[in-house]
Amino acid sequence: MEVVGEVFLSALLEPLLGKLTSGDLLNFVRKTQVEKELNKWKRRLSEIDAVLKDADEKQITSSTVKIWLTKLRDLAYDVEDVLDEFQTEALASKVRAESQASSSTVRKLLPTCCAGLNPSAIELNMRTGSRLRDITTRLEAIAKEKNELDVGIMSEQRPKGVKKRVTTSLVKESHVCGRDNDKKAILELLMNDDASNLEYSVIPIIGMGGIGKTTLTKLVYNDESVKFDCKAWVCVSDDFDIPRITKTILQHLGSCEDNDLNVLQEKLKDRLSGKKFLIVLDDVWSNNYADWTALSLPFSAGARGSKVIITTRSEDTASKMGSVGAYTLERLSFDECLRIFTQHALDSRNFDAHLELKEIGEQIVEKCKGLPLVAETLGGLLRHKQNLEEWEDILSSEMWNLPETENGILSALRLSYSHLPSHLKQCFAYCAIFPKDYEFEEGELVSLWMAEGFLKQKRKKKHMEDLGHEYFRDLSSRSLFQRSSSESSDISRFIMHDLISDLARFVSGEICFYLDDTKKEPCSVESYAAVRHSSFTSHRHDISQRFDVFYEMKNLRTFLALPTDLSWFSPDQYLSSKVLDDLVPKL
Structure with a gap:
C-alpha cells in the first residue's frame, strides 16, 4: 500500500473560512480587487467544505479522490499564507492609524513581503496580484474537479474511513500468551460482590488499539469459574446504537424480533429482573453520558453482584461508564x-x-x-x-x-485517528516531526501547538495554555500519548508507541518531515516542496551539508532543533553559520 497521508483538511478549512470573514481583514481590503478575489475564495471553499467529510472517507479506496485532496491541502496552506500576510498588514495599518509614532517600529517587525503595503499598494503589487490570480485559478480547477468526483454532502454520522470492527466471545486460548495475571485480576473484580448500594458494577478495561483488551475479556467471559445466571456479549464499536445494543443483549437471553426501543427495554428489564448477569460491551467509543444512562436503565433490575465489562481506548469513556477504577492493560514482554x-x-x-x-x-x-x-x-x-x-x-x-x-x-489504528475531532487531528499529526522514542513534556508540545496557531476556541473564555493542556489531556486519554517509564519524579515526560508514531507520519503525509540521518533517502525530492513542519536532532557539530535537503523546502513554517537527550542543548554544541546565515533566511 502506498503511504500517502490522510489529510486533516477540516482543521485547515474551518479557520480559513473564519479568516475570510474577519472584520479587520474585510475592512482592510474593502473596495479593492483583493476583496473580489477573497469573496470568490470564500464561496468555493464553502462548497468544498460541504463535501469534505465524504471525500475524506472515499480517499481510502479512491486514488483519484486522494490526489484531489492532496491538491486541496496544498492550496489551503497557500491561501493561509496569503491571508496571514494580509492580516499582518491589516493589523499594522490599524496600529499606524492609532499611533503614528509607533508606525516605524511596527514596520520593522513586519515580514519583508508585507512591509510598506496598504490597500492601494496591495492592488498594485504585481507579485501579490499574481499570487491571488494563481490561487483563484487553482481553486476554480479544484472546484470543477469536485463536481466530477463521486463526493457529496453527508449527514453527521460515525466515521466510515475503515471497515466496521466486529468481535465475538469465542477465543482460542492456546494462541493467547502473557495475560494470566490480568485475567486473574479481572476475575477477582467479577467475583467481588461489594457491599455498596450499586445494583451492578461496571468494570472498564482500557488500553491502546491492538494491546489485547478484547482477547483478555474473552478469556474472562469463557472462564469456567465465572458463574452468572445469564451472560451477553455485544460488540458496540463506533456506533453506540441503543436499540441495536439492547436487542443484541435480548437475543442472548432468548429470541427478540422487536425494534421499538421502549418495547426492547421493557423486555430486557423483565428478563434481567432478579438475575445475576454479566454483560460485555466490547470496543466502546462513545463518551456520551446520556446515551450510557439510557442504555443502562434496564440493568438496575438485576440481582446484586451483576457485572458489566466495557473495553475502550478512552479514559474519558471509562470514567463516565465505570463504577470501579479502570483496569489499564499493559504491553506484553x-x-x-x-x-x-x-x-x-x-x-x-x-x-x-x-x-x-x-x-x-x-x-x-x-x-x-x-x-x-x-x-x-x-x-x-x-x-x-x-x-x-x-x-x-x-x-x-x-x-x-x-x-x-x-x-x-x-x-x-486508523480508528483511533478517525474518531478524533478535526482540531485534535491536526495537533496529533504534527507530532510526526518527533522521531521514534522521543520523550517530550506536556508544556513543550502545548507551546509548539500555540506557536503554530493550532489552538482554536470559539468563545474566548480560556487562556491559550489551558486550552492546549486540554487538547493534550484529550489525546493522552485516548491512549495516543503514554507516560515515559524513564521519567523523573519531578518532571512528567511522555512518549508515543512506535506504531502511534507511524500513524502520525502516515496521516501527516508530506506535511511533516524529520531529518533522519539513519536513512539515505528519507523522502522523495518531489515531496520537499509540500513540507510545512520539520525538525532535526541536534548533533555536537552540525555541518551545513547535513541540511542541504532543506533548500528544497520552499514553504517551510517550522525548522525545529530537538535535543539529543533530556538535558537539552549542551553549551558547546556547534551549528554551522552557513545554516543560520544562508539557509534559514531562505526558508
Missing part, C-alpha cells in the same frame, strides 16, 4: 510476543525447528513493541513461509506498506 508470533508463523512456540529463521524472527518481533495484535499480524503474513527473503521483506517494510487486506493493525 518480548518473550510473550515471540510466542504469539511463532505460533501464527510456524505453528510452534519457538524457533527450535527453524533455527535458520531465529535471528531475523527475533528482529521482527522487536517491531511489535509489546502489542499482541502486531505479533499476530506479522506472524500471519509469514505463515508457512520459510523463505529467508520473504522474512527480510517483512523486517525491512514499514508497517503501513504491508498488504492492507491482511493487516489488522491498519484498521485498529
Whole structure:
C-alpha cells in the first residue's frame, strides 16, 4: 500500500473560512480587487467544505479522490499564507492609524513581503496580484474537479474511513500468551460482590488499539469459574446504537424480533429482573453520558453482584461508564510476543525447528513493541513461509506498506485517528516531526501547538495554555500519548508507541518531515516542496551539508532543533553559520 497521508483538511478549512470573514481583514481590503478575489475564495471553499467529510472517507479506496485532496491541502496552506500576510498588514495599518509614532517600529517587525503595503499598494503589487490570480485559478480547477468526483454532502454520522470492527466471545486460548495475571485480576473484580448500594458494577478495561483488551475479556467471559445466571456479549464499536445494543443483549437471553426501543427495554428489564448477569460491551467509543444512562436503565433490575465489562481506548469513556477504577492493560514482554508470533508463523512456540529463521524472527518481533495484535499480524503474513527473503521483506517494510487486506493493525489504528475531532487531528499529526522514542513534556508540545496557531476556541473564555493542556489531556486519554517509564519524579515526560508514531507520519503525509540521518533517502525530492513542519536532532557539530535537503523546502513554517537527550542543548554544541546565515533566511 502506498503511504500517502490522510489529510486533516477540516482543521485547515474551518479557520480559513473564519479568516475570510474577519472584520479587520474585510475592512482592510474593502473596495479593492483583493476583496473580489477573497469573496470568490470564500464561496468555493464553502462548497468544498460541504463535501469534505465524504471525500475524506472515499480517499481510502479512491486514488483519484486522494490526489484531489492532496491538491486541496496544498492550496489551503497557500491561501493561509496569503491571508496571514494580509492580516499582518491589516493589523499594522490599524496600529499606524492609532499611533503614528509607533508606525516605524511596527514596520520593522513586519515580514519583508508585507512591509510598506496598504490597500492601494496591495492592488498594485504585481507579485501579490499574481499570487491571488494563481490561487483563484487553482481553486476554480479544484472546484470543477469536485463536481466530477463521486463526493457529496453527508449527514453527521460515525466515521466510515475503515471497515466496521466486529468481535465475538469465542477465543482460542492456546494462541493467547502473557495475560494470566490480568485475567486473574479481572476475575477477582467479577467475583467481588461489594457491599455498596450499586445494583451492578461496571468494570472498564482500557488500553491502546491492538494491546489485547478484547482477547483478555474473552478469556474472562469463557472462564469456567465465572458463574452468572445469564451472560451477553455485544460488540458496540463506533456506533453506540441503543436499540441495536439492547436487542443484541435480548437475543442472548432468548429470541427478540422487536425494534421499538421502549418495547426492547421493557423486555430486557423483565428478563434481567432478579438475575445475576454479566454483560460485555466490547470496543466502546462513545463518551456520551446520556446515551450510557439510557442504555443502562434496564440493568438496575438485576440481582446484586451483576457485572458489566466495557473495553475502550478512552479514559474519558471509562470514567463516565465505570463504577470501579479502570483496569489499564499493559504491553506484553518480548518473550510473550515471540510466542504469539511463532505460533501464527510456524505453528510452534519457538524457533527450535527453524533455527535458520531465529535471528531475523527475533528482529521482527522487536517491531511489535509489546502489542499482541502486531505479533499476530506479522506472524500471519509469514505463515508457512520459510523463505529467508520473504522474512527480510517483512523486517525491512514499514508497517503501513504491508498488504492492507491482511493487516489488522491498519484498521485498529486508523480508528483511533478517525474518531478524533478535526482540531485534535491536526495537533496529533504534527507530532510526526518527533522521531521514534522521543520523550517530550506536556508544556513543550502545548507551546509548539500555540506557536503554530493550532489552538482554536470559539468563545474566548480560556487562556491559550489551558486550552492546549486540554487538547493534550484529550489525546493522552485516548491512549495516543503514554507516560515515559524513564521519567523523573519531578518532571512528567511522555512518549508515543512506535506504531502511534507511524500513524502520525502516515496521516501527516508530506506535511511533516524529520531529518533522519539513519536513512539515505528519507523522502522523495518531489515531496520537499509540500513540507510545512520539520525538525532535526541536534548533533555536537552540525555541518551545513547535513541540511542541504532543506533548500528544497520552499514553504517551510517550522525548522525545529530537538535535543539529543533530556538535558537539552549542551553549551558547546556547534551549528554551522552557513545554516543560520544562508539557509534559514531562505526558508
